[in-house]
Amino acid sequence: MSxxxxxxxxxxxxxxxxxxxxWFNSNEDITLESLRGSVVALHAFQMLCPGCVSHGVPQxxxxxxxxxAEVKVIGIxxxxxxxxxxxxxxxxxFLHEYHVRFPVGVxxxxxxxxxxxxxxxxxxxxxxxxxxxxxxxxxxxxxxxRPDDMQVGAxxxxxxxxxxxxxxxxxxxxxxxxxxxx
Amino acid sequence: MSxxxxxxxxxxxxxxxxxxxxWFNSNEDITLESLRGSVVALHAFQMLCPGCVSHGVPQxxxxxxxxxAEVKVIGIxxxxxxxxxxxxxxxxxFLHEYHVRFPVGVxxxxxxxxxxxxxxxxxxxxxxxxxxxxxxxxxxxxxxxRPDDMQVGAxxxxxxxxxxxxxxxxxxxxxxxxxxxx
Amino acid sequence: MSxxxxxxxxxxxxxxxxxxxxWFNSNEDITLESLRGSVVALHAFQMLCPGCVSHGVPQxxxxxxxxxAEVKVIGIxxxxxxxxxxxxxxxxxFLHEYHVRFPVGVxxxxxxxxxxxxxxxxxxxxxxxxxxxxxxxxxxxxxxxRPDDMQVGAxxxxxxxxxxxxxxxxxxxxxxxxxxxx
Amino acid sequence: MSxxxxxxxxxxxxxxxxxxxxWFNSNEDITLESLRGSVVALHAFQMLCPGCVSHGVPQxxxxxxxxxAEVKVIGIxxxxxxxxxxxxxxxxxFLHEYHVRFPVGVxxxxxxxxxxxxxxxxxxxxxxxxxxxxxxxxxxxxxxxRPDDMQVGAxxxxxxxxxxxxxxxxxxxxxxxxxxxx
Numbered sequence: 096m097s098x099x100x101x102x103x104x105x106x107x108x109x110x111x112x113x114x115x116x117x118w119f120n121s122n123e124d125i126t127l128e129s130l131r132g133s134v135v136a137l138h139a140f141q142m143l144c145p146g147c148v149s150h151g152v153p154q155x156x157x158x159x160x161x162x163x164a165e166v167k168v169i170g171i172x173x174x175x176x177x178x179x180x181x182x183x184x185x186x187x188x189f190l191h192e193y194h195v196r197f198p199v200g201v202x203x204x205x206x207x208x209x210x211x212x213x214x215x216x217x218x219x220x221x222x223x224x225x226x227x228x229x230x231x232x233x234x235x236x237x238x239x240x241r242p243d244d245m246q247v248g249a250x251x252x253x254x255x256x257x258x259x260x261x262x263x264x265x266x267x268x269x270x271x272x273x274x275x276x277x
Numbered sequence: 278m279s280x281x282x283x284x285x286x287x288x289x290x291x292x293x294x295x296x297x298x299x300w301f302n303s304n305e306d307i308t309l310e311s312l313r314g315s316v317v318a319l320h321a322f323q324m325l326c327p328g329c330v331s332h333g334v335p336q337x338x339x340x341x342x343x344x345x346a347e348v349k350v351i352g353i354x355x356x357x358x359x360x361x362x363x364x365x366x367x368x369x370x371f372l373h374e375y376h377v378r379f380p381v382g383v384x385x386x387x388x389x390x391x392x393x394x395x396x397x398x399x400x401x402x403x404x405x406x407x408x409x410x411x412x413x414x415x416x417x418x419x420x421x422x423r424p425d426d427m428q429v430g431a432x433x434x435x436x437x438x439x440x441x442x443x444x445x446x447x448x449x450x451x452x453x454x455x456x457x458x459x
Numbered sequence: 460m461s462x463x464x465x466x467x468x469x470x471x472x473x474x475x476x477x478x479x480x481x482w483f484n485s486n487e488d489i490t491l492e493s494l495r496g497s498v499v500a501l502h503a504f505q506m507l508c509p510g511c512v513s514h515g516v517p518q519x520x521x522x523x524x525x526x527x528a529e530v531k532v533i534g535i536x537x538x539x540x541x542x543x544x545x546x547x548x549x550x551x552x553f554l555h556e557y558h559v560r561f562p563v564g565v566x567x568x569x570x571x572x573x574x575x576x577x578x579x580x581x582x583x584x585x586x587x588x589x590x591x592x593x594x595x596x597x598x599x600x601x602x603x604x605r606p607d608d609m610q611v612g613a614x615x616x617x618x619x620x621x622x623x624x625x626x627x628x629x630x631x632x633x634x635x636x637x638x639x640x641x
Numbered sequence: 642m643s644x645x646x647x648x649x650x651x652x653x654x655x656x657x658x659x660x661x662x663x664w665f666n667s668n669e670d671i672t673l674e675s676l677r678g679s680v681v682a683l684h685a686f687q688m689l690c691p692g693c694v695s696h697g698v699p700q701x702x703x704x705x706x707x708x709x710a711e712v713k714v715i716g717i718x719x720x721x722x723x724x725x726x727x728x729x730x731x732x733x734x735f736l737h738e739y740h741v742r743f744p745v746g747v748x749x750x751x752x753x754x755x756x757x758x759x760x761x762x763x764x765x766x767x768x769x770x771x772x773x774x775x776x777x778x779x780x781x782x783x784x785x786x787r788p789d790d791m792q793v794g795a796x797x798x799x800x801x802x803x804x805x806x807x808x809x810x811x812x813x814x815x816x817x818x819x820x821x822x823x
Binding site: 279280336339340342343344345347425426427428429430431432433434435437438439442 | 461462518521522524525526527529607608609610611612613614615616617619620621624
Binding site: 143 | 331361362363366367371
C-alpha cells in the first residue's frame with residue numbers, strides 16, 4: 096500500500112457538473128460550480144451495496160467529521176441496478192437509520208441505460224467510488240473500491256494545503272496599474 | 278459475559294406459529310409445525326437496521342453455515358418502521374446483494390399497529406432478535422441485540438445435543454403390549 | 460465453515476499428562492488427572508506469536524468468561540523459538556499486561572529439541588493450538604490456528620452436555636452382583 | 642473526531658535529540674540532526690503494551706508503507722515498566738515476529754528513574770505516543786494514545802506539503818552578493 100497518487104493539476108480534467116433530481120440533508124441545490132474554491136469529496140454509493148454500507152459511507156462521514164469546513168463532502172446515490180428497490184423513499188430511510196449527515200443527491204436516471212447521468216459523466220466504474228476535486232474544480236483523484244483511511248486523509252490534506260496556498264495568492268493578488276494577475 | 282441461560286424445558290412456552298405473507302429462498306411455505314423435531318433459529322431483522330446488517334444477518338448466515346442440517350435457520354423481516362422504504366421488492370434486492378441463503382419470510386402487516394403479526398405474537402422488543410426453538414417447539418432462548426458468537430454456538434449446540442438425546446428415544450421408544458412410553 | 464467435528468469418544472486418545480515447570484495464576488500445580496470429570500480447554504501459545512496475541516489468548520479468556528465453572532481453561536506457554544526472548548519473567552509481564560486470568564503453565568524445555576515436552580507429547584504443530592479434553596480425559600478436538608468462536612462455543616457445549624449426561628450415569632450406575640457397567 | 646491540530650511552526654519547540662543505546666533495522670546510528678530536511682514520525686512503544694501491539698505499531702508500519710521516502714518513520718522502545726521482561730533480546734524477537742521494518746532504537750535507561758532518557762526529554766506521557774517532527778526539526782504534533790488513521794494521514798501530508806514548499810525555496814534560494822536568504 097503506497098501513497099495514492101494525485102493527478103497532476105496540469106493534466107487533471109475539469110469535473111463535469113452534477114445531475115441530481117433531489118437532495119437530502121440540504122435545503123438547496125448544490126452544484127460543483129458553487130463549490131469552486133473548496134476541496135470537494137464526491138462519494139458515489141448505492142444503499143444496498145455492501146461495500147458502500149460497511150466502508151464507503153462511514154469513510155465519507157469520517158471525512159466530514161475530520162475535515163469540517165475544509166472539505167465539502169457530497170454523496171451521490173448512483174443507482175445502476177435494482178432500481179425499484181432503491182427509490183428516494185428507501186434512500187431517505189437509509190440516511191436516517193445510518194445517521195448520514197452530509198448532503199446526498201439522487202443521481203438522474205437515464206432512459207436508455209441503467210447507468211444514471213452523473214455516474215456516466217464521471218466515467219465511474221461502480222460503487223463505492225471516491226472522487227476528490229480540487230479548489231479549481233479539477234478531478235485529482237478517482238478511485239473505485241476501498242481506499243485506506245490513511246491514504247484518503249493524506250490525499251485530502253494535500254489538496255487542502257494546495258488550496259490554502261492558492262488562497263493566499265487570491266487574498267494577496269499581484270496587482271499593478273494594468274490589473275491583477277493570479 | 279457469562280454463558281447465556283436457556284429457559285428450562287418445563288417452563289418454556291410453546292412458540293406461536295409464524296404469520297408470513299411471502300417467502301424468499303424457499304419454494305414452499307414454512308411453518309414451525311412442519312419443523313418440529315428440529316432445532317430452529319429464528320432471526321428477526323429489518324433490512325435498514327444497521328445492527329442487523331453488520332451483526333445479526335451475518336451471524337444468522339454463519340449459524341446456517343456452521344450447523345448445516347442440524348439447525349433450521351429462518352429469517353423473518355419484521356418491519357415496524359419506515360414501512361414504505363422496506364417493501365418486499367427492496368428486501369429481495371437486499372437478500373441478493375448480501376448473499377443471504379437461508380429462507381426469509383415477510384412478517385404480516387397489521388392494520389392497527391406498526392408492529393407486524395409474528396413480531397407481536399412472539400413479544401419481540403426490536404431488531405435484531407434471535408429466538409431459539411427446541412425440537413419440541415418450545416422457545417428456549419429469546420434475545421434482543423447482539424449475543425456473542427461463542428454464546429450462540431454454545432446455546433445451539435446444547436439444544437442439538439438435547440434433541441439428539443430425545444431423538445434416540447423417539448427412534449427406539451419403549452413399547453409393549455400396553456402401548457409406548459416416552 | 461462447517462461445524463468442527465469432535466473425535467468420536469471410542470476412537471479418541473487419552474490426553475498425555477502436562478509437563479510444566481512453573482504455574483502463573485494458580486497457587487498449586489495442575490494436572491489433567493486432577494481435572495478428570497471436567498471438560499478441559501487447553502490453549503497452547505507463545506507470548507510473541509501474533510496470532511496468539513490477537514486471536515488465541517482472547518478466545519481462551521472468552522471461553523473462561525463464557526463457560527465459567529463448566530470448563531477448565533488452561534494455558535500452556537509452549538516456547539519453540541526465540542527461547543531467550545520468552546522467559547518466564549517476560550511471560551509474567553505479558554500475562555499481567557494482557558489481563559490473562561486463567562492458569563498458565565510453562566512447558567518443560569527439552570535438551571535435544573527446541574520443542575518443549577508437553578507440546579511434543581500432544582503432537583502439536585505450532586501455536587496457537589486449542590485442544591478440548593472431555594470429562595473422561597480423552598482428546599476430542601485438536602486444532603492449530605484460528606477456529607471460529609461459534610464453532611468453539613458449539614464444540615465446548617457439546618462436551619459439556621455429554622459430561623452432564625455422563626454424570627447422570629455415574630451417579631446412577633448400572634450395578635448388579637457381577638459389578639457395575641457404564 | 643475533528644482534525645488534529647498541528648502546532649504552529651512559530652510556536653513549536655525544536656525536538657530534543659534521541660538518546661539510543663542500540664538500533665534494530667538500521668546499520669548505523671540515527672540522529673534527528675541527520676534527518677533534518679525530512680518529515681519524521683517518531684513512534685514510541687513498549688513491546689508488551691497491548692495498545693501499541695494492536696494499534697500503534699501497525700499504524701507506524703502503515704505510515705512507512707504509505708508515505709515511503711516522504712517520511713522517516715522511527716520507532717523508539719521506551720521501556721518504563723517491567724524492565725526485565727522487555728530486554729533488547731526480547732525486543733529483537735518481537736520485531737521479527739511482527740514484521741516491523743522501520744528502524745527501532747532502544748531508549749537509554751536512567752539510573753534514578755524508571756523513565757528512559759528520550760521519553761523524559763520529549764515529555765511523553767506513556768505508550769503508544771506518536772510525535773511528528775517537521776523538516777525544520779520542530780515538534781508539530783505529539784499524541785498519547787490512538788489517533789485515527791485518517792487524522793494521521795492528514796497531519797503527515799500537511800507537513801510533507803509544507804516541506805515540499807520549503808524545498809522549492811531551498812532549490813531556488815534568494816541569493817545575491819551578500820549571500821542567500823531562505
